[in-house]
Amino acid sequence: MDRIKVEGTQKDHQVLLYALSTCGWCKMTKAFLKDKSIEYEYVDVDKLNSEDRDLVNKDIKKRGGRLAFPTTIIDDKTLITGFKKDDISKALGL
């Protein structure tokens, strides 16, 4: 499964975003990260085949989340379901 990398000047944290290409909240999250110049990678899960979707579901569940979008994973440990700006900012030390 390919992750799409968005370049940014802030590279202190490893940020992975599971998103849907159609979702308004996901677009807001992407815009927020870009606005803060955070480097991140994302996967548009609606564009994946069912095997990869299942992998994403398992990955999110393994980290204690549930399959909802956007799911932001910061430094491989903090999982945030939904565009919760304050939680994302806190995890990124903004």
Place this chain on the structure above:
Amino acid sequence: MIKLENVKRRAEMDAKTHGYFLTPDPDFLQNLLEGLKENEERYGYPSCPCRLASGNFEWDRDIICPCDYRDPDVEEFGMCYCALYVRKDVADGAKPIEPIPERRPQAKIDRASGKPPEKKIPPDITGAAKDTNRKFFYCKVCGYVTFREEPPHICPICRAKQEFFEEIVLDTKIKVR
């Protein structure tokens, strides 16, 4: 090719019918409408832009916009899951738009991710009656009947207010062989 203006008109009419409003932020609204258009082109039906659809109509039936969860979500949180439909106080800016919890049952979510459900999902009408608290209500003005958790904000037929709705209590038992 689906026209965006048709997607928009359909949403506007539906909001008007049910006494809701569309999300007030024009950019956010545009994103959601484009998402609905994309899904309609992709799957043949406008499934929720903020949920993962399977592409199987039967499996996605509950998340086709307006989804089965819109009415209880607008009632409880003032907006639906993707925030396309909002209540008046949210439309007026008195209450901010923010993410709300997912009401859709986990088994249905898992099914869209390609994994077979752990247990059989009951047919929709029974499932809906079991996993939510839906009841029958009728409009005392025009007789319109609806099956949902709370009576509607306004009657979609005659525009009577919520106070004109009364729950239908069935005292007959339905015999299932």
